[in-house]
Amino acid sequence: MKATKRSMDVSYAIRDVLLPARVLEKKGHEIIKLHIGDPNKWDFETPKHVRDALCRAVEINDNGYADSEGYVELRRAILEKERHKNGITADIEDCIVTNGVTEAIQTVSAAVVNPGDEVLVPGPSYPSYTEFTKFFGGVPISYRTDEATNWQPDVDDLRKKITKRTKYITVINPNNPTGSLYSDKVLKDIIDLAGEHDLFIISDEIYDLMTFDGTHHSMASFSNDVPVILFNGFSKVDLLPGWRLGYAVFHDPLGRLDEIKEGVMRQLRLRISANNPCQMAVIDALEGPKDHLEVTNHKLRERRDYVVKKINNIPGLSTATPRGAFYIFPKIESKKWKCDQDFVLDVLHNAHVLLVPGSGFCKEYGKMHFRAVFLPPVEILGKAFDAIEDYMNKVV
Ligand SMILES: Cc1ncc(COP(=O)(O)O)c(C=O)c1O
Incomplete structure (x- = not known):
């Protein structure tokens, strides 16, 4: 077999x-x-108040299914974090909760990639981006990041690799595996490039608050109308990798990603929901002491x-x-x-x-x-x- x-x-x-x-x-x-x-x-x-919040959620019997798009109070807390940190204003419908960022990568790839489509990923890149692209019949194309500049993206190389089949540009900042923190100029150049070629951007920001020399700036904070799907989650900064919780925020002022969002939503309904008690408890990670x-x-x-x-x-x-x-x-x-x-x-x-x-x-x-x-x-x-x-x- x-x-x-x-x-x-x-x-x-x-x-x-x-x-x-x-x-x-x-x-x-x-x-x-x-x-x-x-x-x-x-x-x-994991901070004690977050562990306690999970015990409380289980104790009061918050043990049922959650809404497929995520628990509404959590999505509000996520949007408040994104507004406060990155100045991003998005509606509650633009925010979904996933089983880790991994499920966001999987469902967005599934909603966008048709066989033969190309997806631009940083080289080197976190493997889920290339592998899910391949899984749905697409072709991951690596753009160069440059060791001599502490692994900043080579925007000229990225430009050369855009073709008629390109669907979107992936940015991972801070980066896994290189630990690179991208400059504002590089982020703005990539936004401009996406705008010129009518592409959207996936911006993985899961390490946003783990930086040493410099501060992370969100890709979405530099974009006016270029659509950016921002991925983030609770595995790293909040020390909760086993809870398997992540999120996506669609920063899309012109509504260009509406059908893709619907394609993602249909998959989220199909898989029912992310872990409910963990969603309740993670609000304390967002809103409590850091x-x-x-x-x-x-x-x-x-x-x-x-x-x-x-x-x-x-x-x-x-x-x-x-x-x-x-x-x-x-x-x-x-x-x-x-x-x-x-x-x-x-x-x-x-x-x-x-x-x-x-x-x-x-x-x-x-x-x-x-x-x-x-x-x-x-x-x-x-x-x-x-x-x-x-x-x-x-x-x-
Ligand atoms: C850049 C990046 N994105 C996503 C993930 C997966 O995150 P999650 O645990 O939220 O699925 C990782 C995990 O190492 C990562 O490094």
């Missing part, structure tokens, strides 16, 4: 690498896992500084400096390895550190790189990169 080609063709490098690591663990080896962007796996804790964020960003900045210095001192590796999120995307300069997949497997087997190959984020612009999270405390990051350095010194 055969699976469909579309299901066999998708992959998610971030979790695929876990399979060989599990084999080693079964043999009794301890692996330092720097592959997954889950802060709760390390010393970051003290945890200062602590989180302080730890991340310290770990970022440590790991940048450490990697740049390892012969055969070099790295740009991430300015947001919690990922670093170093270059494998050593000629000992022919491809990043071999490097990652060798490091796993010999240094017992789990990384993700850069090609998993883009075959062209991610090759000969790897992604690591700098979520663990400095002692653990030190242990991991010491082990990598020792191994590299032994074999080079």
